[in-house]
Amino acid sequence: MSTTPRRDAPPPRTGDGEAETLRGFLDYLRTSVAGKVEDAPEPQVRTAAVPSGTNLLGLLNHLTHVERALFLGKEVRSWPATFRAAPRDGVADVVARYREAVERANHVLDACADLGAPLPRPRPGRPAPSARWALAHMIEETGRHAGHADILRELIDGTTGR
Secondary structure: OOOEEEEOOOOOOOOOOOHHHHHHHHHHHHHHHHHHOOOOOOOOOHHOOOOOOOOOOHHHHHHHHHHHHHOOOOOOOOOOOHHHHOOOOOOOHHHHHHHHHOOEEEEEEEEOOOOOOOOOOOOOOOOOHHHHHHHHHHHHHHHHHHHHHHHHHHHHHHHOOO
């Protein structure tokens, strides 16, 4: 295994507003986690490196489902199943789906002028969180899994950094 250091990207410089700060950090984490997966080698990208079965491709697949559920109101029937990418899905497929979910989520956020207001939801009968809560939760969720991705990627081929 060779160690491949990457240039470590510092936290983003954002504007002074709350929405700019939250969205800046979320996009920073989104870019970081996608970067950990996008050039990872097969089959190691889907190989479990820990007893829980977590693998790099599954983490990004899971984050795609979280983005869709939180910002787009998509229902998830089995959260554990989201941690596994389909065998037919390659790295490029999963990364493209993640980026598309992020783009759609950002369109929803672009329409939110008040962070305290509930997100627009296509699912009637289910209360929607505020945009502020959704952003904070997505930062926490993406940051947590970005840390997992850092470790898994280093175990695969020694690549480190953001």
